[in-house]
Amino acid sequence: GIVTRSEPEGAQTGAVLEAEATPVPLRRRRAWPWIVVALLTVLLVGGVVAGAFAMQFWSEAQRARAAVERAAAGIEVLRADLAAADTAEVRAATDEIQANVTLAARTVDGPLWDIPTNVPFIGQNVDAVRRVTYAVDVLVERALPPGLTFMAGTDFDRLTVEGGGIDLEPFRQVQTSIPEIAAAFTDAQAIVAPIDTSELLPEVSASISDILGFIELATPALGVAEKYLPTLLDMAGSAGTKTYLLMFQNNAEIRATGGNPAASMIVTLTDGRLGYVDQASSQTFYDAGTQGIEYVSLPRETTGLYLPTLTRNSQDFTFTPDFPTTAQLFQALWTRTTGATFDGVISIDPVVLSHVLAVTGPVTLGTGEQLTADNAVKVLLSDAYERYPHGADSDAFFADAARQVFSHLTTASWDPLQMLAALERSADEQRINLAFTDPAAQALAVEFGVDGALAGDTATQTQVGIYLNDAAVSKLDYHLATAVTATCDAAARTVTTTMTMHNGITDNISSYYTMGYRNARLGVPGNTMVLDVLFFAPPGAQITQTAPARGDVARWERSGVEKGNSALSRTVFVDQGQTETVSFTVALPAGDLGPLRVRHTPTASSTPVTIDASCSGLFPAASEE
Numbered sequence: 001g002i003v004t005r006s007e008p009e010g011a012q013t014g015a016v017l018e019a020e021a022t023p024v025p026l027r028r029r030r031a032w033p034w035i036v037v038a039l040l041t042v043l044l045v046g047g048v049v050a051g052a053f054a055m056q057f058w059s060e061a062q063r064a065r066a067a068v069e070r071a072a073a074g075i076e077v078l079r080a081d082l083a084a085a086d087t088a089e090v091r092a093a094t095d096e097i098q099a100n101v102t103l104a105a106r107t108v109d110g111p112l113w114d115i116p117t118n119v120p121f122i123g124q125n126v127d128a129v130r131r132v133t134y135a136v137d138v139l140v141e142r143a144l145p146p147g148l149t150f151m152a153g154t155d156f157d158r159l160t161v162e163g164g165g166i167d168l169e170p171f172r173q174v175q176t177s178i179p180e181i182a183a184a185f186t187d188a189q190a191i192v193a194p195i196d197t198s199e200l201l202p203e204v205s206a207s208i209s210d211i212l213g214f215i216e217l218a219t220p221a222l223g224v225a226e227k228y229l230p231t232l233l234d235m236a237g238s239a240g241t242k243t244y245l246l247m248f249q250n251n252a253e254i255r256a257t258g259g260n261p262a263a264s265m266i267v268t269l270t271d272g273r274l275g276y277v278d279q280a281s282s283q284t285f286y287d288a289g290t291q292g293i294e295y296v297s298l299p300r301e302t303t304g305l306y307l308p309t310l311t312r313n314s315q316d317f318t319f320t321p322d323f324p325t326t327a328q329l330f331q332a333l334w335t336r337t338t339g340a341t342f343d344g345v346i347s348i349d350p351v352v353l354s355h356v357l358a359v360t361g362p363v364t365l366g367t368g369e370q371l372t373a374d375n376a377v378k379v380l381l382s383d384a385y386e387r388y389p390h391g392a393d394s395d396a397f398f399a400d401a402a403r404q405v406f407s408h409l410t411t412a413s414w415d416p417l418q419m420l421a422a423l424e425r426s427a428d429e430q431r432i433n434l435a436f437t438d439p440a441a442q443a444l445a446v447e448f449g450v451d452g453a454l455a456g457d458t459a460t461q462t463q464v465g466i467y468l469n470d471a472a473v474s475k476l477d478y479h480l481a482t483a484v485t486a487t488c489d490a491a492a493r494t495v496t497t498t499m500t501m502h503n504g505i506t507d508n509i510s511s512y513y514t515m516g517y518r519n520a521r522l523g524v525p526g527n528t529m530v531l532d533v534l535f536f537a538p539p540g541a542q543i544t545q546t547a548p549a550r551g552d553v554a555r556w557e558r559s560g561v562e563k564g565n566s567a568l569s570r571t572v573f574v575d576q577g578q579t580e581t582v583s584f585t586v587a588l589p590a591g592d593l594g595p596l597r598v599r600h601t602p603t604a605s606s607t608p609v610t611i612d613a614s615c616s617g618l619f620p621a622a623s624e625e
Contacts, residue, residue: 128195135188135215142184146177165273166416168238175229182222189219224447231440235344237269242343243277244269245330248402249349251604252381252475252514255318256467256534257326257433257452258349258602259477262315263398264330265406266340274410278338279402281395282315288337295332298325305534305560305567306469321467321536321599322563323347323452327435344436347452349602350380352431353405355422359415363408366400381478381604385511394513430602454563458538458593462619463565464586465536465599466499471556471571472516472530478604479505480529480574485610486598490617493590494544497598498583503529503574522553522573529574532556533582536599539564540589546570547583588618595619 192212235242246265249258266277285291294311302320309316317329327345334340357363358373365371371379380401388394426432433452434445445451455463466484470477481502488495505527515526522530533551537543543566551557551570558569574580596619598609 128197131192131195132212135191138184138188138191139215142187143181146174146180165271166236168233168236168272171229171233172238175233178222178226178229182219182226185215185219185222188215228440228444228447231438231444234438235269235436235441235444236272238271241268241270241275243267243341245334245340245342245345247330247345247347248398249318249347250381250475251349251351251602252385252478253315253473254468254470254477254480254531254601254603255316256321256469256601257318257323257347258431259318260315260470261318261326261330261347262395263402265402266342267406274406276403276406276410278340279399281399282313283392283395285314285333285337290333290337293336295336296329299561301560302562303560305558305562305569307471318347319469320562321452321465321534321601322454323433324435326433326452343438344434344441347433348426349431350377351429351602351604352423352426353377353380355426356409356419357405359418359422360408360412361414363404365404367397371401371405377604378478381475382509382514385475385514386509389511389513391513429606430599454536454565455597456539456564458540458589458591461594461597462495462538462588463536463597463599464495464497464538465534465565466497466582466584466601467534467536467599468501468601469532469534470530471532471553472518472522472528474516474519474529475511475514476503476505476516476527476529477531479503479509480603481605482600482603482607483610484598484600484607485612486596486615487612488596488615488618490614493588493618494585495588495596495615495618496583496585497535498581499533499600500579500581501529501531501572501574502579503527503576505576524573525576527576531572531574533570533572534567535570535584536562536565536567537584537586538588541586542566543568543584544587545585547581548572593619 192215195212197212233239244267246267247261248263248265249255249261250263251259253260255261262282263279264281265279268275268277282291291314292312296311298311303310306319307316310319311317311329314330314333317326317333320326326347330345331342334342354373354376357371357376362370362372369379380398384394384397388397423432427448427450430452432450434450435452436442436445442451446453454465455461464486468477468480468482481504483500485498486495487498509527516522516524516528516530518530519526519528524530530553535543535546546568548570552573553571556569556571560567568584570582572580572582596611596615598611600607600609
């Protein structure tokens with residue numbers, strides 16, 4: 001039975017019974033050390049296991065990173081092998097790149113990498129590394145093989161243009177590969193899109209930033225290439241000769257999109273090779289009896305903005321800031337004069353030429369003088385008028401310069417990638433305008449922002465413009481320096497665009513041809529600039545005020561509408577050594593607005609454009625066109 005304290009049988013027996021009668025409390029007092037030991041053991045084992053997992057994870061992370069770095073180094077080796085046309089080495093380098101990327105992708109795909117992704121703060125860093133590795137794997141597996149085919153056929157490190165042409169065959173071959181490459185980059189972009197680098201450790205962000213930047217830049221570029229490569233090949237004469245009118249805008253006699261387009265040249269492109277057809281000056285059309293006649297009728301609300309010579313004299317076809325209109329006017333004039341028709345009209349200025357000469361090297365003119373990147377603008381826009389004060393002589397000089405430059409372009413050896421960079425710089429400075437008859441080619445010009453067109457709405461961009469036309473009939477504007485600033489009032493939904501204009505002509509400039517032809521009749525010195533300033537509001541917007549409120553020549557006050565853009569003109573005198581400031585304010589239409597784009601007339605020097613931070617409250621993004 002059960003012995004209890006109620007039945008004691010002596011001291012010893014009672015002590016034993018007492019001990020046996022209270023077993024539970026004694027065992028509880030002695031159990032806690034074992035519980036503590038058990039907990040410590042669990043924690044210790046857990047710590048050891050966690051440490052082991054951490055060490056393993058760190059080891060795998062280092063292995064994955066090393067594999068990606070080896071792959072990146074392998075790509076540089078691959079470029080060298082391609083340049084050397086070493087087929088065996090190319091194959092070996094490609095295999096090694098793919099092996100390293102596959103190793104990295106398999107490493108980060110292990111179950112060990114699933115655990116940290118759910119840990120706050122650490123998780124986004126692990127996830128970022130994982131995503132970038134997956135994206136690189138996609139690019140190496142799907143984009144590298146077809147890319148190698150193209151790179152093997154075209155060594156961009158040694159690619160030059162000789163004899164006026166570029167081999168189009170590698171570009172024709174790559175057409176079939178670009179969709180596959182573009183799709184790979186699109187998928188890679190989708191993989192890395194959720195990464196927020198602002199939430200990553202600096203070490204992680206720094207290690208993946210180059211790859212993210214490469215994917216971000218390449219993806220849309222490949223999309224454009226896929227969309228437009230067939231068009232670009234066609235424009236280069238891949239399927240047959242294309243004929244273009246190349247016109248030169250003279251910034252010394254300024255016009256809205258650059259200057260007086262007195263000189264022009266007809267060129268062809270046949271399977272990537274340039275050809276010369278003809279050239280002309282404004283005198284060509286006078287001699288043919290086609291100058292001074294209107295062949296294109298524009299709306300009265302548009303022609304009211306300009307002198308009536310806009311549609312009659314070729315020198316004034318660039319009064320309008322809408323380059324497609326200028327191209328239309330030239331197409332009609334040439335057709336009436338010689339029967340020529342063009343696949344496109346291209347406009348550049350001497351500053352573009354200086355950028356081009358920086359790539360091709362100097363050209364020797366018929367006079368024995370060298371035209372270089374450093375002196376081209378000054379020689380063509382200022383020195384020539386001091387040397388040749390009569391129009392016929394200066395026209396002959398410019399014609400020779402155009403022929404020599406064209407010959408240099410078609411016979412010298414130059415790097416097309418450097419030339420592309422020079423042309424991109426020129427486009428950023430608003431010095432290149434393109435207009436094509438083929439809708440696909442014109443869409444490409446629009447895509448790259450070189451169509452020089454007035455915007456038809458404010459959905460894709462909110463375009464404001466401030467343009468200049470020489471009203472003195474002079475060559476003074478080589479000495480003009482300008483700067484443009486845009487400020488905004490978000491509450492009032494207004495934009496104010498301001499331009500400063502400085503006349504920097506020096507006393508040693510004395511050519512009669514340079515001085516203002518109309519100045520004496522206007523009662524100002526010959527070296528005073530007389531500029532028609534055009535203020536253009538976006539479609540749906542209204543100009544609420546201008547400064548000056550009235551111009552210096554009251555009878556030249558003009559207003560009108562062009563392509564849905566309302567505009568005003570004010571004539572301003574800028575004396576030697578003086579700076580004048582003009583501005584206008586527009587009230588914007590209701591509703592969402594596209595990014596603010598500020599257009600202006602390019603001068604012989606650079607024009608800094610500043611968009612004030614106050615505009616960020618009105619527009620999703622702001623930039624200069």
